[in-house]
Amino acid sequence: MSAPNAPLTDEKAAPRSNPFRSINLSTRFWVALVLVAFVVVLGMAGWVYPTGPGEKVGSLYDPPGDGLLFGTDNFGHDVVSVLMAGTRTSLIIGLVAGIVATTIGVAVGLVSGFVGGWLEELLMGVTNVVLAIPSIIVLILISISLPQSTIWSLAIVIGITAWPWTARAVRAQASSVATREHIDVARLSGSRLPSILLRDVLPYILSYTVMAFVLQVSGAILAEAALSMLGLGPSGANSLGTQLHWALAFQAVASGAWWAFLPPTIILTLVSFGFLLLQASLDEVFNPRLRRGKRRQMKQSAARRAEDARALAASRSEQDGDDAQDPESEAVPAAGRGIQEGGVA
């Protein structure tokens, strides 16, 4: 029995490293995780913080001091408490809007990319049109026309204006997956379209979807901040954007009340930076080409690959020696192809 047609089990016998070591969680991943975790904890801390965001503890822009870490805002509320509530609201809006946008985007992208034909043309046509309109304008128009602005309505509005780029990107991925053989197999075995999309296509682009979701969350938080700063934010709720809105309205910058506008600005920066960094580091995890783990790990895996190659070469030459008299062995296909065939068989 020749090596190319060897069962898969034999191939696995080659020395492999610990599977977790191949998920190279880089430093930037941990930094991103800490940032995001910090913001999430800040949002949660509002539940245990002694003063509520609506409690008047001082006057207009009291400076920090007297037990108030960041003084008071224009309503005389504790800035720390408002910041916690605002962070929570912004995170909720980000999550909900991210889920809405990713769901719509992935659904449109999957269907159009996989089904193709006139449906693809139609869906992508719509997507391109929506993509061409600056979403902030659509956002403002929808927000103005809403009878009542709550954090949920705002999140959904942001979600339904943010999906197009996800749809386009997912479509590209899905149409590439659609040409693979396992899809044919699934078709032959009688699977219906939804089942194929969910079981045979989606898993292949799931990593991409997760990264798109992370970007959508961060984009939605910033979109909320932009809308709220214009005064179109959720009424009766604190968010990082409304905090900035009131700071602007009451001229915190001109009156030197830095404590009213710096904390929400910094948190917003941390949130978007954290999420973007998380996305980038997840990209490295999912996409081996971008993997840039520790130098030592790189060397180890390089050494491992060299070892593998040497072992393979050694076994080959041994077999070649054995099969020297057999001319057919020269028609051996590439090793990879052999494995695949073996697997399918």
Place this chain on the structure above:
Amino acid sequence: MSHLDSSQRILSGSTRRGFLAASGAAGGVLALAACGGKSGGGAGASDDLVGVGNNGMAGKGRSGDAADQLFIAGFQWSPPTNFNTFAAAPAWPASNNVAQYVYETLLRYDIVSGDLLPGLAAKYEVDGTSSITLTLQDGITWHDGTEFTADDVLYTFELGKIDESLGVASFWVEVDEVTADGSTISIAINKDRKNVGMVLATLAQQFVVPKAVFEKAAKETGNKLASWETKECMGTGPYTLEKADQTQIILARNEKYWGKDFYGGLPAPTKVIHPIFKSNEDGNLKFQNGELDVMQQFIPQISKMWDSGKPVGTYLQEEPYFVPGSMPMFVINTTKDGLKDPEVRRAMAHAVDYASIAETAMSGYSADVLASLIVPGGAEDQWLDKDKAKSDGWSYDPKKAEQILTDAGYAKGSDGIFAKDGVKLGPWKLITPQGWTDWNAALEIVAKSFTAVGISAATNFPQQAQVTTSIQNGDFDLACWSVAGSNPATPWQRFSDVMSNVEMVALGKTAYRNYGRWENDEVNDLLEAAAAAADDDSKKKALTALDDLFRKEVPAFPLMYRPDEFFEFNASNWSNWPTEKNDYAPPMFRGAGNQWIFKIQKIGG
């Protein structure tokens, strides 16, 4: 230290609040006392100047031409395109009822004393409730040198008949006839309405325009004067329009001003320059740095400016710093279920945390709100029965609010919101225009106050045009909206604005008063009696009766007081600004607010 020309006070012919010689000295003492204080920002304490910053400081003055120029802001926010004073949005200073630099009025209202001072008319006499007689000043000329005559006055009011869409048309609701005999003008007041106050208010607010110019404009536009566009404005005032572009409006002193003798000289600044800013912040920053001398813009916490050593000042030295002149009103749509009930409205009035609004939303610029439609502390104080407002009125008391609702048969549901017979108190929308920051913040506090007692409410801030339409058409729940600011016709006009049942307008149609569509049988008679009251005693009685009804029925309630105009000055270049201690002029721009421009003094040069 006589910065005050006494002849002018005698000429003005009215009993102005006595200006004591001592007040000038007191100002000096104050400045001395502040001598040892902070200094900085190029400003220094000045012991020989009055009417300087609240910290007693003054600047060193600008150099060059700018030393003789006055920089003013807060009246024009977009490039000036049209100086037709009858247009929908004319540019400053042709816009309605602003500083009398180019156009002037017949009479001038003083927001501190409530007096009507002479303007183009040297004196006026009121004959009971039947007529008003005005005598024009001598020697008034237009900017082009032509003589100002009674014909110009008659034509100005006549325009209200020529084009009934103009604001001046409302003059003819209250007036039957205007006639002239030489320089004497007689106004016959409408015999049914007998509303002297409203007529005087128009005389004090309507700019008199040149007949020659507007006759031509009427011909050109086919009597559609509001649509006429012009880049010029010719008046009788102490300044002429020199230049207007995207960035500024420049007025130059009229060296041949007729009022040289009447006002005791020409105005001090050779030029008045109004830079056009994009936002409040731009103007406030320039003001703080002394690049603007005087302005009418909302500045949060203005006291920080003089605390940090800037020579910035206001009329009053202590909070609220500004003389109150208007009261933003919490308008209630009484056609809505729940809001129909006066007990609910009274509970609402008790629920609001007025002190928070005054302290934070209004930056401390408002005194305690009384349960009355009369503004305390200024020109209207004499009509106010303060004790009654306190004993029969409302104040912030959430427990009382809940008690009133419980007594009226309302009970809290599982969601914590009061309801009775299936009528839930809320959710209601509180509206006011986006960007009117103090009102936005005030309504946020109201919404919070309501939620705390069990009335469901949330804020909503659409654009101004939309809010105006909603409120006029009765398409709203609750709103913060303006009513008449102090003028010769208030407090009567304010009662009429809030409560009048004359010409009730159905929902969906445009109303110009009583936006809440509050209905009552007695109010029209009370309003008529108050308008026609012949003497002060009966006027006060009639106004108190109206105020009683207001407190009983709560068709709306005031949220805070606001100055008619924010009057803020920076004594970097000019001193002798009007202050409480130096009260030769009221803290205003319109009406009698033209007085200080003749008296301010250049510091440098």
